Amino acid sequence: MEKITSVTNNRIKDIVKLRDEKKFQIEEQAFFIEGLHMVDEAIKRNLVRSIFLEERMLDKIDASMNYECVLITDNVSNKIASTKTNQGIFAVCELATQKLNLDQNILLLDQIQDPGNMGTLIRSAASFNFQTVVASNHSVSFYNPKVLRSTQGNLFSVNLVNADLLTTINELKENDYIIIGTVLNTNCKSLSSITFDKKQKYALIIGNEANGISLELHDLIDINLNIEMNNDVKSLNAAIAGSIIMYNI
Amino acid sequence: MEKITSVTNNRIKDIVKLRDEKKFQIEEQAFFIEGLHMVDEAIKRNLVRSIFLEERMLDKIDASMNYECVLITDNVSNKIASTKTNQGIFAVCELATQKLNLDQNILLLDQIQDPGNMGTLIRSAASFNFQTVVASNHSVSFYNPKVLRSTQGNLFSVNLVNADLLTTINELKENDYIIIGTVLNTNCKSLSSITFDKKQKYALIIGNEANGISLELHDLIDINLNIEMNNDVKSLNAAIAGSIIMYNI
Incomplete structure (x- = not known):
């Protein structure tokens, strides 16, 4: 040896x-x-x-x-x-190339930068049966040491795919996914007002910590959600917002 | 100058x-x-x-x-x-000494060690109107630089109290709080099965990242919750679990 x-x-x-x-x-x-x-x-x-x-x-x-x-x-x-x-x-x-599994709910990460957020989102995705996580090419690496630690060993139970999100979302739409986003504007529906259908496939986009979801993706969102909260607080942590929505779906 | x-x-x-x-x-x-x-x-x-x-x-x-x-x-x-x-x-x-506000929901942190979790929990507490956060004396400091960064400026909108949790919980019970915990055992109720009463005051205990809620506090829990999830995943991140429950309350 x-x-x-x-x-x-x-x-x-x-x-x-x-x-x-x-x-x-x-x-x-x-x-x-x-x-x-x-x-x-x-x-x-x-x-x-x-x-x-x-x-x-x-x-x-x-x-x-x-x-x-x-x-x-x-x-x-x-x-x-x-x-x-x-x-x-x-x-x-x-680093086995992984493919979209088009049978299940999917988490889409749009330029997530913080490795703790990325790892926690992977852990929550595994918890709430989002078995595929797609990260845009400008996101932090799935294999960053801090991401790996934050997944707490759940890295291997989820398909991890790096791909262009615009292309991916168009493919998902052709496969009957409903695309969920959280863009702050006047057309938001509150999370608690939505009834999710267990037979429907959903893909949830989580945007960059500072800038939110990329502009080019806005038009592809079918349901624009907001999480009801105290008006004095600007926003939730990206991993928290994503996990609350995945839990509710 | x-x-x-x-x-x-x-x-x-x-x-x-x-x-x-x-x-x-x-x-x-x-x-x-x-x-x-x-x-x-x-x-x-x-x-x-x-x-x-x-x-x-x-x-x-x-x-x-x-x-x-x-x-x-x-x-x-x-x-x-x-x-x-x-x-x-x-x-x-x-460091102004802050007191329990006994009119509102309260978040109790039992030996939370990770500053990112502590900061994110403070940010979520501010978001979901848990206006007081009590941390046990062995928790990471509220004023650790990484805690401060993770609160994203929401530190000042929440009462921050360091206190013994056993004493605090007994005081809360005398003031008609319902104590919620998440101890993994056979007596858990699933989060979605509980209807929370907007007129009732709740205090939520979040336990240490590795060891959960201290044994001495178990008997004081009125509602023991679990968050429904995939059986293959052992647990959620403490900040995620706490935030999902606070959102639902």
Whole structure:
């Protein structure tokens, strides 16, 4: 089994790049995960290319399986971990291309920038049976370390797709989806006034934290919702708004 | 007007301590805020003791008012700011002791640790007319920089109280509050099955992110709720769960 002891090793440099750079994740068609729970979930789904782990973690995984295992030392762990403390186990996974599942409700993320919001929205989507999450190309990466932490291990139970939202929404409309948005204007319907039909498929757009939903998408919205709230407060956090609507749908 | 140019100035050292240490905030009965919007909101409410600002920001505020103004240089701004970029304006504010308002719904935070969750819960509480937020003494500080950022300026529209929750809940019960909790057990009622009475006062307990609501509080819960969700997902983010329930109440 290969052993890496130096933080300047080229594979370690590449891992740090993979952890931090969306562009490199796409080039390599790979992403980086941290911690035993995440690694276990990735193994179950046959997504692991390579596991990097300290010797003390060897008995925690089945090293005979069809992925590479590389031993690392604790200084290397500290280099590649995105948090101050780490469990000494990491993996590089296959970024499997995922497709829209056109049978179920879909969450559309329009330039979501905050990784905590993105991760929480993925976790809520998994909770409320929105089994596909589509993010516009200018959103934060699904595989950003903070996104991964905020999903609390629910990353793998949702289809994650990067796509142009204008194209995607037109495709969804051809497939009988009702498109829901939250654009602040006079044509809003209050969330509590809407009765959702369990047999109908819905796609919910959540807009950028500062600018909301992109102008080019406004005309495609079938139901424009607002969440009733105190008039003195300008807006809800994007992850909160999205989760409240998904729960109600 | 005093001018501070050195990051080793004792007042600057104290500000950094005030920014980062809950204990020091309590000792000094003060907290630290950043950015023009926050400073403006604090001025409106007459909470400002001292403003620290770069010369270019002088025309943004009314320097004749009854608070001290101290000029600082950009190296000092970078020292005291909690983020990489800053607006060059900061303030030290009075930590006014706040009391329970027993006329309205109340949010109780039981050892909430994540500042993003705390801030988002304060923002949602303001949105859904929970005008008092009580945090147990072991929760993250209301005045942690990341909490302040996550409130998006809604900090000042809510009463913030630090108190022992056992004592507080007993007081609330004497004042006809119904106590709502979310303890995972077989006695849960689903959120959608409950009809909330607009004339009734409710207090909602949100538990610690990892351990939920403290055992000693379980017996005080009048309605134990769960939010209906996919069985494969273990739990929702604490801020999401709290916000969905507050919206429904």
